[in-house]
Amino acid sequence: MKIGIFGGTFNPIHYGHLRAAEEVRGKLNFDKILFIPSGSPPLKKEEIADAIHRYKMTRLAIFTNRLFELSDIECNPPGKSFTVNTVSKLKKADPEVEFSFILGIDAFLDIINWRQPEKLTALTDFVVISRPDFKFIDLKASPYIKINIRILKELDNAKIETYSIKLNSNRNITFLRLTPIDISSTEIRWLIKQDKSIKYLLPAEVESYIISNKLY
Ligand code: ATP
Ligand code: MG
Numbered sequence: 001m002k003i004g005i006f007g008g009t010f011n012p013i014h015y016g017h018l019r020a021a022e023e024v025r026g027k028l029n030f031d032k033i034l035f036i037p038s039g040s041p042p043l044k045k046e047e048i049a050d051a052i053h054r055y056k057m058t059r060l061a062i063f064t065n066r067l068f069e070l071s072d073i074e075c076n077p078p079g080k081s082f083t084v085n086t087v088s089k090l091k092k093a094d095p096e097v098e099f100s101f102i103l104g105i106d107a108f109l110d111i112i113n114w115r116q117p118e119k120l121t122a123l124t125d126f127v128v129i130s131r132p133d134f135k136f137i138d139l140k141a142s143p144y145i146k147i148n149i150r151i152l153k154e155l156d157n158a159k160i161e162t163y164s165i166k167l168n169s170n171r172n173i174t175f176l177r178l179t180p181i182d183i184s185s186t187e188i189r190w191l192i193k194q195d196k197s198i199k200y201l202l203p204a205e206v207e208s209y210i211i212s213n214k215l216y
Contacts, residue, residue, distance in 0.1 A: 001031050001094075001096065001097045001098065002028075002029065002030045002031050002097070002098045002100070003030060003031060003032055003033070003034055003094075003097050003098070003099050003100075004021070004024055004025060004028070004030040004032070004033045004034065004099075004100050004101075004102045004127065005033075005034050005036060005086075005087065005090065005099055005100065005101045005102065005124070006020075006021050006024075006033050006034065006035050006036065006102045006103075007036040007037075007038065007074070007083060007086070007101070007103070008035075008036075008037065008038065008107075009037070009038050009048065009054065009185065010035070010037045010038075010054050010057065010058050010185070011047070011048055011049055011054055011185045011189070012049070012054065012057045012185055012188060012189075012202060012206055012210060012215070012216075013035075013037075013054075013057055013058045013061045013062075013185075013202065013206060014183045014184075014185060014188060014201050014202040014206075015181060015183055015200075015201060015202060015203075016131070016181040016182075016183035016184065017061075018061060018062070018203075019178070019179060019181050020102075020104075020129055020131075020178055020181070021033045021035070021068065021102070022065070023176075023178045023179065024102055024127055024129060024176060024178070025067060027161075027162070027176060028100075028127060028162075028174065028176065030067075030100070031067070032067045032068065032069055033067065033068050033069070033102070034069050034070075034071050034090075035058050035062060035068060035069065035070050035071065036071045036073060036074055036086060037051060037054045037055045037058050037070075037074065037075060038051070038054075038074050038075075038081065039051050039074040039075050039078060039079050039080055039081040040075075040078060040079070040080070041080050047189060047216070049215050049216070051074070051075040051078055052075065052078075053209075053213060053215060054075075055070070055072060055075045056209065057206045057209050057210070058070055060203065060205040060206050060209055061202070061203045061205070061206050071090075073086055073089060073090070074086055082114070082115035082116070083101070083114055083115070083120055084114070084115050084116045084117075084119050084120040084123065085115075087099065087101065087120065087123050087124050088123060091123070091124070098125070099124050099125070100124060100125040100126060100127050100172075100174075101120075101124050101125070101126050101127070102126075102127045102129065103126070103127075103128060103129070104128070104129055104130075104131040104134065105128060105129070105130065105131055105134035105135070105136060105138060105139065106131060106134050108126070108128045108139065108142065109134075109138060109139070109141070109142065111144070112142075112143065117144070118169070121144045121167050121168070121169045121171060122169035122170075122171060123171075124171065125171050125172040125173065125174070126167065126171065126172070126173040126174070127173075127174045127176055128173060128174070128175050128176070129176050129177075129178050130155070130176070130177045130178050130180065131178075131180075132180045132181070132182040133182070135152075135156045136152040136153075136155040136156050136175055137149065137152045137153060137156055139152060139175075140152060143168075144167050144168055144169070145165065145167055145168065145173060146168065147165055151163050152175075155175050155177060158177060160177075161176070161177045162174060162175060162176045162177065163175045183201050183202075187201075188201055188202065188216075189216045192210065192215075192216040193216065198210070
């Protein structure tokens with residue numbers, strides 16, 4: 001059984017996330033994708049909706065896809081949680097499963113700021129996905145991989161769609177080009193603040209949830 005773990009703030013979840021998860025699942029043959037909305041930071045950061053709201057919006061967004069699952073591992077108990085602990089717990093609970101952690105180029109570059117990044121990169125395989133405004137070539141600066149710059153350029157120029165190598169930790173990392181969908185939660189929150197429409201950027205059920213709960 002191969003499971004792709006897709007963690008995020010999902011503040012709110014949008015079609016960029018959903019289409020990315022669907023393409024990763026199909027192209028890399030995952031049995032399912034596990035969505036994990038992050039917990040709320042203990043000091044409430046402005047703009048981050050409560051974990052329970054982000055959890056419920058994610059549930060509304062994925063319920064029609066039987067290969068998408070939702071985990072409350074980071075929201076329950078409430079508070080800040082760390083990816084390294086989450087992945088350890090998932091592996092302990094299901095030692096037979098092959099887990100891969102899915103994230104965008106922007107998020108992979110941020111790992112250095114996460115809790116125990118070296119441990120995390122040794123714990124699981126990774127899938128790094130393309131995202132508008134970010135380039136695979138930016139990964140040349142990552143301390144966790146040694147990769148030929150030519151390969152990164154070929155990914156950026158769509159000469160190749162996917163490429164796998166070993167991380168320095170000896171785990172696998174797969175780079176995967178996806179259909180570019182230029183949507184971000186930041187843009188959605190900004191549109192809401194401006195009283196502008198967010199229709200067709202995210203599922204209608206999520207839009208209704210945001211409106212009825214007066215989020216953002
Ligand atoms: P924010 O603008 O608040 O940071 P976001 O749109 O970046 O929100 P996150 O919840 O931060 O969404 O992202 C969760 C994961 O999904 C990250 O790994 C991120 O790189 C990836 N991701 C987000 N949007 C896209 C997109 N449009 N295409 C591909 N990957 C995406
Ligand atoms: Mg983000």
